[in-house]
Amino acid sequence: MSDAHGHDEWVVRPASAQDGANCSAEDYAALYSRSLDDTDAFWAEQAERLDWITVPSTIADWSFDPVRIKWFEDGALNICHNAVDRHVEAGRGDALALIFEPDDPAGEVRRITYAELKAEVIRMANTLKKLGVGKGDRVTIYMPMVPEGAYAMLACARIGAIHSVIFGGFSPEAIAGRVEDCRSDWIVTADEGLRGGKRIPLKANVDAALEKVPAKGVLVLRHTGGDITMREGRDHWYHELSDGVSAECPCEEMNAEDPLFILYTSGSTGKPKGVLHTTGGYAVWTETTFRYVFDYRPGEVYWCTADIGWVTGHSYIVYGPLLNGATALMFEGVPNYPDHDRFWAVCEKHKVNIFYTAPTAIRALMREGDSHVTKHDLSSLRLLGSVGEPINPEAWRWYHDTVGKGAIPVIDTWWQTETGGVMITTLPGAHDMKPGSAGKPFFGVCPQLVGNEGEVLEGAAAGNLCITRSWPGQARTVYGDHDRFVQTYFSTYKGKYFTGDGCRRDSDGYYWITGRVDDVINVSGHRMGTAEVESALVLHPKVSEAAVVGYPHDIKGQGIYCYVTLMEGDEPSDDLYSELRQWVRKEIGPIATPDHLHFTPALPKTRSGKIMRRILRKIAEDDYGALGDTSTLADPGVVESLIDGRQNR
Ligand code: PRX
Numbered sequence: 001m002s003d004a005h006g007h008d009e010w011v012v013r014p015a016s017a018q019d020g021a022n023c024s025a026e027d028y029a030a031l032y033s034r035s036l037d038d039t040d041a042f043w044a045e046q047a048e049r050l051d052w053i054t055v056p057s058t059i060a061d062w063s064f065d066p067v068r069i070k071w072f073e074d075g076a077l078n079i080c081h082n083a084v085d086r087h088v089e090a091g092r093g094d095a096l097a098l099i100f101e102p103d104d105p106a107g108e109v110r111r112i113t114y115a116e117l118k119a120e121v122i123r124m125a126n127t128l129k130k131l132g133v134g135k136g137d138r139v140t141i142y143m144p145m146v147p148e149g150a151y152a153m154l155a156c157a158r159i160g161a162i163h164s165v166i167f168g169g170f171s172p173e174a175i176a177g178r179v180e181d182c183r184s185d186w187i188v189t190a191d192e193g194l195r196g197g198k199r200i201p202l203k204a205n206v207d208a209a210l211e212k213v214p215a216k217g218v219l220v221l222r223h224t225g226g227d228i229t230m231r232e233g234r235d236h237w238y239h240e241l242s243d244g245v246s247a248e249c250p251c252e253e254m255n256a257e258d259p260l261f262i263l264y265t266s267g268s269t270g271k272p273k274g275v276l277h278t279t280g281g282y283a284v285w286t287e288t289t290f291r292y293v294f295d296y297r298p299g300e301v302y303w304c305t306a307d308i309g310w311v312t313g314h315s316y317i318v319y320g321p322l323l324n325g326a327t328a329l330m331f332e333g334v335p336n337y338p339d340h341d342r343f344w345a346v347c348e349k350h351k352v353n354i355f356y357t358a359p360t361a362i363r364a365l366m367r368e369g370d371s372h373v374t375k376h377d378l379s380s381l382r383l384l385g386s387v388g389e390p391i392n393p394e395a396w397r398w399y400h401d402t403v404g405k406g407a408i409p410v411i412d413t414w415w416q417t418e419t420g421g422v423m424i425t426t427l428p429g430a431h432d433m434k435p436g437s438a439g440k441p442f443f444g445v446c447p448q449l450v451g452n453e454g455e456v457l458e459g460a461a462a463g464n465l466c467i468t469r470s471w472p473g474q475a476r477t478v479y480g481d482h483d484r485f486v487q488t489y490f491s492t493y494k495g496k497y498f499t500g501d502g503c504r505r506d507s508d509g510y511y512w513i514t515g516r517v518d519d520v521i522n523v524s525g526h527r528m529g530t531a532e533v534e535s536a537l538v539l540h541p542k543v544s545e546a547a548v549v550g551y552p553h554d555i556k557g558q559g560i561y562c563y564v565t566l567m568e569g570d571e572p573s574d575d576l577y578s579e580l581r582q583w584v585r586k587e588i589g590p591i592a593t594p595d596h597l598h599f600t601p602a603l604p605k606t607r608s609g610k611i612m613r614r615i616l617r618k619i620a621e622d623d624y625g626a627l628g629d630t631s632t633l634a635d636p637g638v639v640e641s642l643i644d645g646r647q648n649r
Contacts (some may be wrong), residue, residue, distance in 0.1 A: 012400065012409070012433040019297045021429025028430040028440075035443035037471075041444070043071070043472060046288045047280075050323070051086050052077045053253050056280065065495040067486045070257055071281035071472045079260060079283045080158035083322035084121055085251065096327040099301065100147050101346050103194040103333035112147055114325070117154075119247065120147070124155035126245035127238065130188060131217045135160030135252055138184035138262065141308075142166045142175060142202055144193030147334045148238070149308045151458075152188045157260060157279075160252035164262040164274070167309025168193045168200055170589040172208035174272075178264050180213045182274055182479050188238075190221040191228045195529050196337035202261025203228040210234075237529035256280025262479045263311055265417040266529035267488055268500070268519035274479030275417050282420050283323060289421040289442060290320030293413060295383060295428045300353040303329035305343065305361065310526070311417040312387055315473075316356060320421065341372035344403075348376040354387035354404075356413075358525035359395055364555050366398045373402050383428055384410045388525025389557045391515050391570045391599035396435035414438035414513050416491065416499060417527075420473025423447075424511050437510040444471045449505055450493050464517055465503035466496040505627050519613065521550030521558045526591050530613075533560060533594065536587035540580060542570040547603050547611050551596075551620040554591050559595035561620040563603055563642070572599035596620075600645060604630075604638045615639060619646055 023031070035042045040059035047056065056075025062068060065357060078369055087095065100110035112120070129295030133139055139161045143149035149165075156163040164182050166175055179187070187210075193200035203220055210218070220228070230237070254260075260279045264272040294316075296302060302321055306312035316577045321328040335343050344363065347355060365372065384404050386396070391412055400410045410433060414424040424447065426432070427456030433439070441447050449463035450456060457463045474497070478485040492498040502514040516522060519530045530548040537546035545565040553559035564580065566572065577597050585593045598620075604612045618627050619642050630636055 005542075012435070021427075023295070023427050023430045025430045028427055031443055032441070036446065039444065043284065047072060047075075047284045048288060050077060050082050050283055051626050055627050056256060060470065064468075064470070064490055064497060067490050068471050069474055069476050071470075072256035072284070075256040075280050075617055076253050077256065077280060077283065078158065078254055079279055079319065079323075080121060080154045081251040082283060082287075083157075083319060084114065084118050084154060087325045088118050088617070092325055093118075095325065097322060098147050098150065099327060099329045099350055101329060101333075101350065103197065103337070105338060105342070105345065110147060117151075117322075119421050120151045121154045121158060122247060122249040123242050123245055124148070124151040124238075125158045125249045127219065127242040128155055128161065128186070128188075129159060129249070130241060130245060131219065131236070133159065133161050133186055136259075137161045137186070138164055138182045138529050140164050140166060140175070140179050140182075140184040140187045142168060142170075142187060142189045142204065142206060143221070143308070144168055144190055144195075144200065144223060145330055146190070146221070146223060147330060148190070150330065151636075153261070153314070154322075155455055158249060158251050160254055160258065162259045164264070165309050165314065166264070167307055167589075167591075168195075168202060169309070169591055171586055172205045172212075174589055175205060175209035176212040177271060178274070179209060179215065181219065181264075181271070182262050185216040185272070186219070187215055187217075188219045188221075190223040192224040192226040194224060196334040197319045199224060199226060201226075204245060207231075221620070230440065234323045252312060254279045257476070261314065263314065265311075266520060266527045266532055268529060269529065269531050270529075272529070273481070274483060275418055275475045276477050276479045277473070278476050281472035281474070283319070285421045286315045286320040287323040289473070290326070291322050292427060293411065293422050293442070294356070294385065295356065296321070296324055296326050298325070300382070300427065301327050301329060301350055301352070301380075302354040302356075303331070303347070304356040304389075305331060306356075311420075312356075312423055315421050335365060336368075339372070340365060340368035341376065344373050344376040344378060347378055347381060351380040353380055354383045354385070355381060356387065357387055358388040359391040360389065360524040360556055362386070362391070362395045362399050362634075366395060366402075367555070370402050378403065378405070379469060382408055386410065386412045387415070389522045390515060391436060393435040400435070409433060410435075412436075412438045414501075414511070418475040419471070420475065423467070423471070424513075434506075434510055437506070437512045439510055441511075444469070447503075447505075447511060448496065449503060450496070454493050460505060460507045462502070462504040462514070464493070465499045465511075465513070466493050467499065468496050470497075470521045515558075516550075520646055521548075521560065523550075523553075523558055523560060523591060524556045528560065528592055532588060533562065533584060533592055536584045536592070537564060537580065539564060539587065540565050540583050543580070544568075545563060545603060547613065547616055548594075549613060549617045549620050551617070553595065556595075561590065561596045561598065562594045563598045563600055563616055565600060565603060598642070598645060600638075602635065602638045602641075604633045604642065605634050607634045607636075619643060622646065
C-alpha cells in the first residue's frame with residue numbers, strides 16, 4: 001500500500017528468527033526513555049561494559065550554542081585494549097576476531113584469533129614506534145582491505161597516535177591534500193591493492209602524493225609482490241622493519257576526549273573536512289550500537305562489506321565488532337568478481353549470520369537476476385542490514401524476499417561520518433519494518449524536523465533533519481578548523497546539529513530519509529561534494545566554469561552531472577569529453593568520475609552572479625516543467641539553450 005507521498009508503508013513484523021533478540025519492543029521503549037530522562041546514568045551503565053583505567057565521574061557535558069561537546073571527560077581508557085587485549089585477558093584468545101576473504105576466491109583465507117590479533121597489533125605498534133611515531137602524531141593509512149589495515153588502525157590507537165585512513169580509491173592529489181591538512185608525517189600503505197582481479201598502484205600513488213608534500217616515513221606492506229620503487233631513508237618494508245620488534249607494547253593511557261581518528265569527508269563547500277572523533281565517547285557509542293543494532297550473539301560471523309576507508313568500515317568492521325568480541329569478516333574484493341554471485345558465495349563459504357551492505361550493491365546485484373542468489377545456501381543468514389543512502393522499496397523487497405527468503409529482518413541504518421555510529425534504525429526484535437524507512441531513533445538520539453525558516457515541525461511532517469541533543473559518538477570538531485565545524489553543523493539552525501539531510505516522519509514516528517538538501521551528492525553511498533568536482537574541472541586549462549549537480553541514477557542512487565563552460569576559443573568534442581572525465585578521475589579518484597558532461601556557452605545565474613543550481617538540478621533530472629521562479633535570472637535565454645542541449649542529446 002502506498003500513502004499520499006507515494007511511500008510504501010508495507011509493514012513487516014519482527015521475524016520469529018528474532019526470538020531471543022537482546023531488545024524487545026518493551027525493552028526499547030524503556031531504554032529509549034531512560035536514555036533521555038536519565039542520560040548520565042544510562043550512558044554510565046553502557047560504559048561499564050568497557051575497561052576504564054579511570055572510571056569517568058562526569059558523563060555528558062555539552063552545549064550546541066556555544067558548541068562544546070564532551071563525554072566521559074575525566075575518564076581514561078585505551079580503545080585498542082578494549083577491542084583486543086580485554087578479550088584475550090578474559091580467556092577468549094582463541095575466539096576468531098577476523099576472517100579474511102581475499103579478492104581471488106581461490107586465494108588464501110586467513111583466520112585471525114583475538115590472541116593473534118593482539119600479537120599482530122603489537123608488532124605493528126612497535127614498528128610504528130621504531131619509525132618515531134608517538135602519542136598525538138597523525139598517521140595516514142592508505143591500505144587495501146586486508147587485516148593489516150585494521151592492525152594499523154588499532155596499533156595507532158594503542159600508542160595514542162591519530163589515524164587518518166584514506167580510501168584506496170583516492171588519487172595522489174587527494175592523498176596529498178589530506179596528508180597536508182593534518183600534517184601527517186607517516187604513511188602506512190601496501191605495494192598494491194587487488195580489487196576484482198585488478199591491481200591498484202597504492203605505493204605509486206603515495207609516491208606521487210609525496211612529490212607534493214613531505215613525509216618522514218612510509219611503511220610498506222608486501223601484498224601482491226608487484227614491482228614498486230622504495231626511496232632510501234623514507235620507505236621501509238613492513239616485514240623488514242618489524243623483524244625482531246618486541247612482543248610487548250603497553251596500551252597508552254588516553255583521556256576519553258583525546259583524539260582517536262580523523263576521517264575526511266565531503267561537504268557542500270571547499271575541500272574535504274577532517275572530521276575528528278575522540279576516544280571514550282566513540283568507544284561507548286560503537287560498542288553499544290553494534291550490540292543492539294546487529295543483535296550480535298557470541299560465535300556468529302558478521303560481515304560488513306564496506307571498506308575501512310569509510311566510516312562504516314571504521315565503526316562496523318573494526319571498532320564496533322571487535323569491542324564486542326565478535327568475529328568480523330573482511331573482504332578484499334568486489335560484489336561482481338569473478339561473478340555476480342560473489343557476495344552470496346562468500347556468505348555460504350563462511351556461514352555468515354549477519355550481513356551489512358549498501359543499497360547500490362543490492363540494486364546492482366538485483367539486476368543480474370535471482371539465480372546468483374538462489375544457487376547458494378544462505379541458511380546461515382539471520383539479519384540483513386543496509387547503509388549509506390536511501391534504499392528504494394523495490395531493492396528492500398528483493399533483499400528481504402530473495403536474499404533473506406522473507407524470513408529475516410532487514411534493518412536500514414541511517415547515520416553519517418559525523419555521527420560516529422548508527423542514529424536511526426529499526427531494532428531487530430523490537431520494531432516492525434517499513435521498506436524504505438530507516439525506522440526509529442537509537443538510544444539517546446533526539447531527531448527533530450525543522451522547516452526552512454527554522455520552525456519545529458511536530459507529528460507527521462517533512463523537513464530538514466536536525467538532532468537536538470549530543471550523543472557519545474558525535475564528532476567533536478573539524479581537524480584544525482573548529483570554526484568550520486561550528487559553521488557547517490550548528491549555524492543553520494541555532495542550538496541544533498543539522499545533518500544536511502531531508503526527512504519525513506510518518507504518523508507511527510518512523511523516519512524516512514529523502515536525501516541531501518545541501519550541495520552534497522551521494523554516489524553509490526559515497527559522499528561527494530559538488531564543489532570538489534567543480535574545483536577539479538576548472539583546474540583543466542580549457543574549462544572556464546563548471547557547475548555540478550546530482551541526478552537520479554538506477555544503480556548508483558545519484559550520478560554526477562557536470563555543466564561545463566569552456567574557455568573562449570575552445571570547442572566541445574568527444575575527445576575533450578573523455579579527457580575531462582579522466583581529468584576528474586585523476587584529480588579526485590575513480591568514484592568522482594562524471595557520469596555526464598553538458599557543455600554550455602553559459603550557466604544560469606542571478607543578476608548578482610550566483611549560479612542557480614536549483615534549475616540545473618531540474619534540467620539534469622529532465623524535469624523541465626518544474627523550473628520554478630526564473631525571474632531573477634540575469635539571462636533567461638541560457639535556460640532555454642540548456643534544455644535544448646539536453647533534449648538534443
Ligand atoms: O544522506 C545520508 C546518507 O549518507 C550520508 C552520510 O554519508 P557518510 O558520512 O559518507 O556516511 C555513510 C555511512 C554511514 C547521510 O547524510 N545515508 C547514510 N545512511 C543512510 C543514508 N540515507 C538514507 N538512508 C540511510 N540508511
